[in-house]
Amino acid sequence: MSWICRLAWLAVSLYGSWLIGRHLLQVFHRRLQRQAFTGGRFSLTRLRLELASLWVLASAAWTFLLWVIPLPVPPAL
Secondary structure (H helix, E strand, O other): OHHHHHHHHHHHHHHHHHHHHHHHHHHHHHHHHHHHHHOOOOOHHHHHHHHHHHHHHHHHHHHHHHHHOOOOOOOOO
C-alpha cells in the first residue's frame, strides 16, 4: 500500500509543479506582449532566469508541503 501512496504523492507533486510552470509561462507571455506594445526595454534573459527560479522555488515549496502533510492511511482490517 505504501507504494500506491508514494505514487499518488508523486502525481500530485508533478501536477502542482505543472500548474505553477503554466502560470509563470503566462506571466512571461504577458510581459512580452506589454514590452512589444509599450516599447519598453528589459532583458529577456533576466526575465527567463527570474521566472525559472520562481518555478523551482514554488515547486520545491509545493513538494515540501506535500511531504510535511501526512497521507491518510486506511485502517488495517
